[in-house]
Amino acid sequence: MNLSKSRYTLGIRCKKLLWLSCFKSEEAEDLGNDSVFENGNKVGDLARSLFGEYTLINYDDNYKNMLDETTKYLNNKPNIICEASFSYDGNFCSVDILKNDFDGVEIYEVKSSTELKNIYVDDVSYQTWVLNKLGMNVKKSYVVYVNNKYVKEGDFDINKYFVIKEVTDKIDLASVEKRITELKEIINSKREPNIDLSEGCKRPYDCPFFKYCTKDLVKPNVFDIGWHVKFTKKLDMYYKGIISYKDVLDNGGFNEKANEQMKYELYNLPPKINKDRINTFLSQLTYPLYFLDFESYQDSIPVIDGTKPYQQICFQYSLHYYEKEGGELHHKEYLSG
Numbered sequence: 001m002n003l004s005k006s007r008y009t010l011g012i013r014c015k016k017l018l019w020l021s022c023f024k025s026e027e028a029e030d031l032g033n034d035s036v037f038e039n040g041n042k043v044g045d046l047a048r049s050l051f052g053e054y055t056l057i058n059y060d061d062n063y064k065n066m067l068d069e070t071t072k073y074l075n076n077k078p079n080i081i082c083e084a085s086f087s088y089d090g091n092f093c094s095v096d097i098l099k100n101d102f103d104g105v106e107i108y109e110v111k112s113s114t115e116l117k118n119i120y121v122d123d124v125s126y127q128t129w130v131l132n133k134l135g136m137n138v139k140k141s142y143v144v145y146v147n148n149k150y151v152k153e154g155d156f157d158i159n160k161y162f163v164i165k166e167v168t169d170k171i172d173l174a175s176v177e178k179r180i181t182e183l184k185e186i187i188n189s190k191r192e193p194n195i196d197l198s199e200g201c202k203r204p205y206d207c208p209f210f211k212y213c214t215k216d217l218v219k220p221n222v223f224d225i226g227w228h229v230k231f232t233k234k235l236d237m238y239y240k241g242i243i244s245y246k247d248v249l250d251n252g253g254f255n256e257k258a259n260e261q262m263k264y265e266l267y268n269l270p271p272k273i274n275k276d277r278i279n280t281f282l283s284q285l286t287y288p289l290y291f292l293d294f295e296s297y298q299d300s301i302p303v304i305d306g307t308k309p310y311q312q313i314c315f316q317y318s319l320h321y322y323e324k325e326g327g328e329l330h331h332k333e334y335l336s337g
């Protein structure tokens, strides 16, 4: 089986994640990342025009067609090629933006994120390694990501919208080569890697195989506790063999909310409703009383003047209100067109 840049970065995160993606992809949970992918595609498409005119190598299930197309355009120097595709010894990659000059090339990896993450450097390192092995002179490598300080005013300014960060100095080709050898062994083995849970299961992204990797743990277990306990603290308990709710509670538990959650689930207690607190809150309300509901959205690319990338923008509200006790219920609403 061959490696690609996405497989390489999966393997950097966790070797088991890479293996499961190749051989047991049906076990992956849908983590509801559709909007993330959609934003990624929009930002990627936009970035193509960052350096002016470009040639796009269209995606093809048959990678050979992409490689042949790329070879054709590589001779038209200087030019910009988007999704320029290369393969060396079973290692495939498509470069988001390739600046193809007479004395060498520059690689630009585009991300819809608003910060530079280490995993992006791994991604661009792999591409740099492939092109180097093919005898190309990679002059510089960059990660392009979204500037969350950019405020749209008038015409959209693509140069202010993107941050272009050179990462050439962060690339260690010897390490990349070593990792590629290790990862190839993983994807060419029939045996599922025996790898324990770690912080990498949640960082930099939630792993879609978490449910699969915890399927043999007693239920409910320390990972079923809600957000009131950090994942690293749950891992500490897990590594000590303190896994079931009962064991966690017997060993001092966590904070009050977490302990309460465990007791309620473990002993099937009735819902806890603090009527006194609710009554105290309600008794403090004074007229006029307003009941507001609203909807909002986020867009990676701002279209409204005065807004930034990923800003939460309200586009609809519904407001019911009483002006006085026993009075008439009024209603106002707004939906942006």
Ligand code: SF4
Residues within 6 Å of the ligand: 013, 014, 015, 016, 017, 020, 195, 196, 197, 198, 200, 201, 202, 207, 208, 209, 210, 211, 213
């Ligand atoms: S849940 Fe954790 S151990 Fe399992 S595949 Fe994902 S990252 Fe690896």
